[in-house]
Amino acid sequence: MKFFIDTANIDEIKEANAMGMVDGVTTNPSLIAKEGRDFKEIITEICAIVDGPISAEVIRLDTEGMVREARELAKIHKNIVVKIPMTIDGLKAVRQLTADGIKTNVTLVFSPLQALMAAKAGATYVSPFVGRLDDLAQEGMALIEQLVEMYSNYAFETEIIVASVRNPIHVLESALMGADIATIPFNVLSKLAAHPLTDKGIKAFLDDWNKAKK
């Protein structure tokens, strides 16, 4: 399974990249706004750090506006993937952009039928938001299970990016279910590496080593 990092923060991207854990990056308007800097500048910097798909989201909601914005974003770098919201206008934009050879990531997907439509429109990626479903007491990972099965039934090439990841269990279950990608916030990525028995073991080894030296 590929790991994308879900952030627009350059320090976090550099740190995760140094661990070899970044196959791509996803951003959204909220993550960009948090950085308080120019959108294009941030995306250009990310493209210089990570050699993989970098998702940048459109703001316009009409098909024509989305397509125009997407074409501008795609000019920034060859690795740009344009994030398009899951709406009827969005599907029309995806269809046009796919025909132009521009990669798309259909975002804010909360049902299997939305994901089916995104794949039929030719989306490169689809982003089901598991954490936000969990927040409404609907099991987010059940959606991933359905999507993996549905896409494999028809051999769709659209890749599943598990998004709105909130904890390590989301990542573990994504891998067990065979999702293509999980896009992981930096705080969750750090938790994946941690185990108290690892820390305890390191301490015990060093204590024994130091005692023997005395």
Ligand code: E4P
């Ligand atoms: C995905 O591409 C989104 O940027 C992200 O995963 C949303 O996560 P949130 O629900 O924690 O905001």
